[in-house]
């Protein structure tokens with residue numbers, strides 16, 4: 001299926017510890033099975049990306065590449081096989097696999113050469129996303145809040161369930177803090193528990 005989008009502006013990680021390059025990238029001519037083109041409205045940035053940019057996650061074998069794994073946008077086009085979202089849907093873009101097909105990763109070009117990208121990237125105006133990395137949400141959802149569902153909030157739920165081991169019905173305050181500390185895992189999430197909140 002021919003892609004409706006031929007080019008997009010993108011922030012590209014070319015060299016670690018250097019500013020991202022903002023440039024135009026070329027889309028592949030065809031949209032593959034299970035792929036979805038999304039116009040990205042909001043993108044978050046989390047520690048995982050900062051670690052990649054700053055080199056704290058070690059040497060990057062995939063340079064140059066695109067970035068971003070939490071965002072919110074609108075579906076522009078769906079590839080063959082896609083049935084969980086349709087054109088016009090508002091979607092949250094998330095790094096964790098959800099419902100739908102896991103497609104091939106997109107084959108973008110930049111200055112005539114391969115530009116690496118994963119199943120989801122959000123630092124680009126238009127992105128090819130694997131169906132299982134985008135999920136339909138109500139059209140009136142706040143886009144900024146929705147973006148956080150792509151990583152920060154889900155990672156926070158992981159902390160609550162796996163680290164804090166809270167049970168259903170327990171009341172707690174939940175803070176998300178994002179910063180530039182040096183760490184080598186994904187999002188930095190700090191939770192604060194309160195025993196007597198009403």
Ligand SMILES: [Zn+2]
Nearest residue numbers: 046048151187
């Ligand atoms: Zn993240």
